[in-house]
Amino acid sequence: MQKYSIFSLIKNAFSNHKDWEVAWKDSEPKKEYDIIIIGAGGHGLATAYYLAKEHKITNIAVIEKGWLGGGNVGRNTTILRSNYMFDPNGLFYEQGMKMWENLSQELNYNVMYSPRGIINLAHSDAQMNIFYRRGNSMRLNGIDAVMLGRDELKKMIPFADFSESARFPIFGGLMQPRGGTARHDAVAWGYARQANSMGVDIIQHCEVTGFDVQNGKIEGVRTSKGNIKTKKVGLCVAGNTSLLAEKLNMKLPIESHVLQACVSEPVKPFLDHVVTFGAGHFYCSQSDKGEMVMGGDLDGYNSYAQRGNLPTLQHVLTEGVAMFPNLSRLKMLRTWGGIMDMSMDGSPIIDKTHIDGVYLNCGWCYGGFKATPISGWTFAYTIAKDEVHELSSKYRLNRFNTGHLIDEKGLGTKTWIG
Amino acid sequence: MLEIKCPHCGLRSQNEFSYGGDSNTKRPELGKEVSDKDWDNFIYLRDNPRGKHSELWHHVAGCRQWFKVLRDTSTHEIFKTAKLTEEL
Numbered sequence: 001m002q003k004y005s006i007f008s009l010i011k012n013a014f015s016n017h018k019d020w021e022v023a024w025k026d027s028e029p030k031k032e033y034d035i036i037i038i039g040a041g042g043h044g045l046a047t048a049y050y051l052a053k054e055h056k057i058t059n060i061a062v063i064e065k066g067w068l069g070g071g072n073v074g075r076n077t078t079i080l081r082s083n084y085m086f087d088p089n090g091l092f093y094e095q096g097m098k099m100w101e102n103l104s105q106e107l108n109y110n111v112m113y114s115p116r117g118i119i120n121l122a123h124s125d126a127q128m129n130i131f132y133r134r135g136n137s138m139r140l141n142g143i144d145a146v147m148l149g150r151d152e153l154k155k156m157i158p159f160a161d162f163s164e165s166a167r168f169p170i171f172g173g174l175m176q177p178r179g180g181t182a183r184h185d186a187v188a189w190g191y192a193r194q195a196n197s198m199g200v201d202i203i204q205h206c207e208v209t210g211f212d213v214q215n216g217k218i219e220g221v222r223t224s225k226g227n228i229k230t231k232k233v234g235l236c237v238a239g240n241t242s243l244l245a246e247k248l249n250m251k252l253p254i255e256s257h258v259l260q261a262c263v264s265e266p267v268k269p270f271l272d273h274v275v276t277f278g279a280g281h282f283y284c285s286q287s288d289k290g291e292m293v294m295g296g297d298l299d300g301y302n303s304y305a306q307r308g309n310l311p312t313l314q315h316v317l318t319e320g321v322a323m324f325p326n327l328s329r330l331k332m333l334r335t336w337g338g339i340m341d342m343s344m345d346g347s348p349i350i351d352k353t354h355i356d357g358v359y360l361n362c363g364w365c366y367g368g369f370k371a372t373p374i375s376g377w378t379f380a381y382t383i384a385k386d387e388v389h390e391l392s393s394k395y396r397l398n399r400f401n402t403g404h405l406i407d408e409k410g411l412g413t414k415t416w417i418g
Numbered sequence: 419m420l421e422i423k424c425p426h427c428g429l430r431s432q433n434e435f436s437y438g439g440d441s442n443t444k445r446p447e448l449g450k451e452v453s454d455k456d457w458d459n460f461i462y463l464r465d466n467p468r469g470k471h472s473e474l475w476h477h478v479a480g481c482r483q484w485f486k487v488l489r490d491t492s493t494h495e496i497f498k499t500a501k502l503t504e505e506l
Contacts (some may be wrong), residue, residue: 242466253462255439256491301437304468304492309419311433344462400462401454413461414439 024196040064042073044236046376058199065207069188075338088394096374109190118179239339266290438474
């Protein structure tokens with residue numbers, strides 16, 4: 001594989017950049033693989049990469065019904081953070097944050113990791129108390145957390161509504177300085193390129209139509225490009241998890257919902273951080289191109305449509321305007337939707353299943369992107385060793401039977417339906 | 419914008435409704451022995467099909483009645499609505 005560097009850039013400049021190798025090769029399926037990963041999104045590609053790199057298994061296919069990176073890894077709002085209160089989440093995502101810090105070097109691909117800090121705004125004394133508590137929990141787990149007062153925030157985000165008449169006055173906020181953003185597409189492309197260079201086949205436009213299971217053991221996968229034999233299968237299909245699980249006679253504690261995001265027209269530098277509204281569900285950051293990247297609530301009903309409706313968008317942007325009044329002057333450039341695999345306690349599932357050789361990676365709700373490296377890393381471990389990694393040991397499927405839910409928001413079942 | 423026909427009030431915009439999920443979920447019968455598994459399944463497992471989905475909606479900013487809706491989750495098309503006591 002061609003290494004990307006200043007020298008390769010100069011060398012290729014002489015040939016007008018026409019001789020670059022393709023970043024990854026499109027493959028046709030072989031008859032048999034050791035492992036098949038379903039879903040060429042962030043998590044699937046990361047899993048394949050860590051299987052090849054850490055566990056030296058390279059006879060792997062990543063199969064994808066659409067195109068590489070066309071699902072949620074290309075549809076999210078690129079936010080990275082580990083500002084969780086509960087230990088299982090804090091420790092898991094914090095390990096992920098450490099991986100983000102070095103990911104561009106690791107993949108020899110610029111994922112544009114930008115630790116610009118994520119600020120959760122608080123709009124009441126009670127909310128400040130909750131944030132102090134969460135901040136302290138984070139620090140106990142070795143995660144950076146800083147409480148900010150109103151005056152500090154005024155200097156950091158001067159365009160927020162600090163007026164006396166604000167409907168939701170800003171009391172302060174909780175900041176994770178190492179939180180930030182990364183270029184989402186680059187993450188998928190970077191993992192694909194490295195995995196492919198180690199021998200992983202990437203097969204696009206190859207839809208799974210069924211599974212061959214014999215005596216409780218996976219034998220192969222039936223696809224639109226023919227039957228492929230395999231010893232192990234990993235599911236990394238986000239919103240489509242329930243559909244594949246049904247083919248394996250499994251019913252999962254997951255509903256698929258559409259989550260919309262949008263970007264405005266590009267403007268000059270306006271916002272240096274990722275900021276979330278504390279009196280509703282709205283978050284925004286400014287992309288390197290200058291667009292305001294914004295998102296918030298789910299549309300609120302089961303959907304596989306990858307597009308939503310205007311009322312939700314209007315509701316979310318109303319919150320945005322309450323936070324940054326001058327957003328009301330911006331024109332919207334694009335809106336889109338992705339299908340979230342909403343688990344019943346709001347936390348992910350990384351586990352083995354009742355079928356020997358079938359592994360599950362799902363339930364990422366709104367927050368799958370930031371978990372891409374650590375999800376791939378722990379899932380690769382689970383697949384390779386047929387045992388659950390300590391970091392993801394609380395994300396098992398049976399927690400819905402044992403009662404060990406990880407209900408970060410304390411809202412109970414279906415945390416997303418208000 | 420979804421337009422939903424409340425069986426009591428007629429066609430109204432999505433803004434007036436809130437969503438209640440899978441309408442086929444049945445609470446285990448009161449006063450009878452319930453296994454842990456059945457109870458867990460009642461709380462956590464829902465139908466999640468791509469295509470026709472029978473679901474509950476609440477006309478929260480209208481007559482405040484719950485009712486059933488048959489809707490396509492891949493196109494958002496609404497085929498039919500019915501009162502809770504009626505079959506879809």
